[in-house]
Amino acid sequence: MSTPAHDPLTDPHAAPATDPLSRERAHLAGSRAALRAMREDVESLDISDVSANWVNAEVLARQIDERIKALADLSDTPLFFGRLDYLHAPGADQAEGADGERFYIGRRHVHDHDGDPMVIDWRAPVSQPFYRASKKDPLDVSLRRRFGYTRGEITAYEDEHLSDPGEAARTSKLLQQEIERPRVGPMRDIVATIQPEQDEIVRSGLGGTVCVQGGPGTGKTAVGLHRVAYLLYAHRERLARTGTLVIGPNRSFLHYIEQVLPALGELTVQQATVDDLVANGVEVRGTDPAPAAVVKGDARMAEVLRRAVYAHVTMPVEPVVVVRGSRRWRVPAYELEAMVKELLDRGIRYGAAREALPQRIAHAVLVQMERSGEAPDDRVQDAVARNTAVKAVVKQVWPPVDPAKLVLRLLTDADFLAEHAAGILDEDEQKTIVWAKPVRGVKAARWSAADAVLIDETTDLVQRTHSLGHVVLDEAQDLSPMQYRAVGRRCTTGSATVLGDLAQGTTPWATRSWDEALAHLGKSDGVIEELTAGFRVPTDVIGYASRLLPHIAPGLTPVASVRENPGFFAVRAAAGAAETVAACEELLRNEGSTGLIAADARVPALADALTAAGIGYLAPGEETTAETRLTLVPASLAKGLEYDYVVLDEPQAVVDGEPDERTGLRRLYVALTRAVSGLIVTHASPLPSQLD
Numbered sequence: 001m002s003t004p005a006h007d008p009l010t011d012p013h014a015a016p017a018t019d020p021l022s023r024e025r026a027h028l029a030g031s032r033a034a035l036r037a038m039r040e041d042v043e044s045l046d047i048s049d050v051s052a053n054w055v056n057a058e059v060l061a062r063q064i065d066e067r068i069k070a071l072a073d074l075s076d077t078p079l080f081f082g083r084l085d086y087l088h089a090p091g092a093d094q095a096e097g098a099d100g101e102r103f104y105i106g107r108r109h110v111h112d113h114d115g116d117p118m119v120i121d122w123r124a125p126v127s128q129p130f131y132r133a134s135k136k137d138p139l140d141v142s143l144r145r146r147f148g149y150t151r152g153e154i155t156a157y158e159d160e161h162l163s164d165p166g167e168a169a170r171t172s173k174l175l176q177q178e179i180e181r182p183r184v185g186p187m188r189d190i191v192a193t194i195q196p197e198q199d200e201i202v203r204s205g206l207g208g209t210v211c212v213q214g215g216p217g218t219g220k221t222a223v224g225l226h227r228v229a230y231l232l233y234a235h236r237e238r239l240a241r242t243g244t245l246v247i248g249p250n251r252s253f254l255h256y257i258e259q260v261l262p263a264l265g266e267l268t269v270q271q272a273t274v275d276d277l278v279a280n281g282v283e284v285r286g287t288d289p290a291p292a293a294v295v296k297g298d299a300r301m302a303e304v305l306r307r308a309v310y311a312h313v314t315m316p317v318e319p320v321v322v323v324r325g326s327r328r329w330r331v332p333a334y335e336l337e338a339m340v341k342e343l344l345d346r347g348i349r350y351g352a353a354r355e356a357l358p359q360r361i362a363h364a365v366l367v368q369m370e371r372s373g374e375a376p377d378d379r380v381q382d383a384v385a386r387n388t389a390v391k392a393v394v395k396q397v398w399p400p401v402d403p404a405k406l407v408l409r410l411l412t413d414a415d416f417l418a419e420h421a422a423g424i425l426d427e428d429e430q431k432t433i434v435w436a437k438p439v440r441g442v443k444a445a446r447w448s449a450a451d452a453v454l455i456d457e458t459t460d461l462v463q464r465t466h467s468l469g470h471v472v473l474d475e476a477q478d479l480s481p482m483q484y485r486a487v488g489r490r491c492t493t494g495s496a497t498v499l500g501d502l503a504q505g506t507t508p509w510a511t512r513s514w515d516e517a518l519a520h521l522g523k524s525d526g527v528i529e530e531l532t533a534g535f536r537v538p539t540d541v542i543g544y545a546s547r548l549l550p551h552i553a554p555g556l557t558p559v560a561s562v563r564e565n566p567g568f569f570a571v572r573a574a575a576g577a578a579e580t581v582a583a584c585e586e587l588l589r590n591e592g593s594t595g596l597i598a599a600d601a602r603v604p605a606l607a608d609a610l611t612a613a614g615i616g617y618l619a620p621g622e623e624t625t626a627e628t629r630l631t632l633v634p635a636s637l638a639k640g641l642e643y644d645y646v647v648l649d650e651p652q653a654v655v656d657g658e659p660d661e662r663t664g665l666r667r668l669y670v671a672l673t674r675a676v677s678g679l680i681v682t683h684a685s686p687l688p689s690q691l692d
Contacts, residue, residue: 024083024147025154027104031079031118035110039071070108070265077263078149080106080119081192082130085143087163090126100142105130107191108265122191123233131199135169138162146174146192179535180563180677186259186623187642190222193535201529202226206235206470209526211498211514215559216545216673217536221640224472224499225257229264231470242469242494246271247487249475252621253640257474274483275449277490278456282404286446290508290659295429296450297480297509299520302457307420308406309350309461312399315340320393322365322384329365336361340397351462354398358385361393403458404442407451411435453482456489465489475640476500476517480509484520496523503553504639506667508659534559536642538567541679544691545672551690552666568645568678575684577609583647583680584615584630590677592644593624593631597671599653600634606649607632639670646675652685665690 047060073079082105089101103120105127110119120127129139142163148156158174161167178193194202201223204210210227214220228246232239246261246269248254254271261269275284288296295301316336322329339360343353362384369376384390410417414434421430439445447455459465471491473479477500479487487496498521502511511517518526534542539561546558574580580596587594596617598606610617616628620637631643635654648654648671655664668688672679681687 031110034112034118035073042067066267076152080104083145084141087140087142123230131194132196133162148174187257189260189263198223202230206231209496209523211526211528214531215501217534218531220499224497225260227497229266232266239469244269244470245468246472252637255621278452278486280455282447284447284449286448288448288450292432293450294509295433297482299481300424304421305458316397320389322387322389329368331364357398358390358394361390403455407454453486456486460489467493469494472497474499477502477505477511478507481520488522503556504670532557534561536676537673540566540569541675548665548669548690571681574682580649580682581609581613587645593629594645595631595633595643596647597633597638598649599657600636603634635667635671644676645678648681650683655688
């Protein structure tokens with residue numbers, strides 16, 4: 001049985017300074033002093049005589065600066081959150097009577113002046129039993145101790161004697177309290193509360209791609225971020241060379257999660273949206289009607305673009321004659337044609353093949369020179385490749401392609417599109433994506449987000465996209481097949497963590513299955529994992545929202561809340577905005593953050609009502625403060641965000657704000673599941689029938 005949590009701050013009969021809690025506080029103080037000493041050691045490093053040149057000095061100085069930042073002691077964040085007492089020293093002979101060993105588990109490694117560990121990084125192998133050990137399988141752990149904190153100071157502890165057959169298993173109260181702790185500000189790490197099924201995903205290897213299907217509150221975003229932190233720990237040198245990237249749906253979401261990795265000491269991970277990745281120098285100023293966006297996002301467009309690019313290649317009909325001094329060297333047309341066909345058959349990128357062709361021609365000339373008794377070297381071959389006649393034939397046979405200009409021609413020249421989309425897109429689909437009005441040029445075009453993806457695909461056909469070591473793709477269910485391809489290009493030689501929920505897909509092209517998504521990503525061998533235990537959303541709230549699942553994602557396993565606190569839930573008829581504002585005022589009396597979520601079209605009126613009532617509010621992504629804890633959230637931006645309490649305004653308006661009912665119901669499902677502790681639904685119009 002778990003030992004009850006001890007809290008001497010509220011206990012009038014607290015034990016003297018020699019009690020266990022005082023000793024743990026002393027260890028925390030010692031660990032903080034050791035961390036401070038580690039930081040001071042790095043700060044005192046003198047690199048003036050170490051670097052060979054100023055470039056190396058700059059690199060070394062930057063690395064030292066990053067190390068100093070990583071060793072920061074965040075006063076409100078405990079250095080360790082748990083303790084493991086092993087029956088035997090890990091890795092040692094487990095003979096009877098062998099001494100055990102004790103480890104404090106925390107967010108980063110801390111050692112004393114002798115190099116002995118005072119805190120073990122949560123990612124280290126010796127820390128794994130903190131998340132995996134159980135009464136059924138104690139993993140040689142005699143005691144697991146969890147700590148409770150208030151503003152960075154230990155206030156309680158709770159023990160589990162895992163190897164004691166006389167103690168029954170029990171849910172950890174401190175674990176529940178940490179999971180349900182009110183949230184103010186950006187998303188925080190979950191290292192103290194990672195569950196066994198989450199830990200398995202977090203510690204999966206770098207070589208494989210993992211796709212995590214998880215409903216609201218299952219922690220999939222946190223799992224993805226912690227997997228990055230784990231991989232950087234286990235494969236730091238490799239990922240330092242190849243890079244890591246977290247991709248989110250929008251800037252508000254990225255701002256919400258941006259502090260998680262730095263809190264774990266990881267400062268080098270980049271963040272971006274898909275739109276950021278595919279910018280390629282074009283400005284997105286337009287939007288597509290849904291039918292056009294669906295066609296442009298279809299994977300078949302990749303073949304249309306490939307055809308259009310390689311259609312520029314023409315077979316040579318005349319020989320090339322290279323003049324060097326008094327000699328003339330002739331490469332016949334049939335030999336040039338063989339070179340072109342061989343490059344096409346190899347399937348290498350258009351630009352790489354174009355660069356290879358002059359070298360092939362030059363090599364043919366050098367063969368002739370050698371046969372005539374000359375002894376040309378590499379310099380001669382390079383000179384021949386740069387010969388005017390050779391450059392002229394390459395320009396004619398394999399001309400350069402500008403990706404943006406090619407996509408512009410496809411979208412404005414119906415005949416050109418028809419030529420390359422024949423047998424791929426039908427006539428109606430072609431008409432859907434052709435622009436009605438001519439455009440003067442690339443800069444004048446009102447490119448849409450889907451157009452930018454097409455340009456990115458074309459750019460990759462011409463020149464290979466740089467690949468990273470690992471990419472995390474969150475809220476992936478809303479990506480089109482062409483967007484998946486764009487992300488996949490960024491990890492062709494690396495791996496990916498794909499996170500999403502099929503029930504929360506709110507685009508007309510939303511993902512239908514994860515197998516299909518992984519195929520578009522180029523990771524068909526990826527492993528699909530499902531998280532179904534809900535840690536964040538209260539039972540009553542997730543139960544109400546799950547009424548929509550048969551209509552939006554039939555067959556998907558509903559989330560089962562494992563929280564002991566059922567949360568607060570109410571549905572209230574409201575005559576107008578005043579009742580909605582009153583509900584906000586009611587929830588703001590509680591500790592933590594509050595979100596007011598509404599259909600995008602209703603946000604301005606609600607903003608006016610809040611202002612009239614003297615209630616300050618923030619926009620999504622802005623950090624809450626003690627004075628301002630209410631965020632006004634358009635339903636289109638609610639995905640991925642969480643608040644302690646939520647007021648959801650007019651569910652039917654959320655549904656009606658989307659182009660079709662299924663998408664609208666999915667948007668409503670997202671909005672209903674943003675609350676961590678309580679939800680009030682206010683409505684003047686009838687509720688959607690699917691909620692009955």
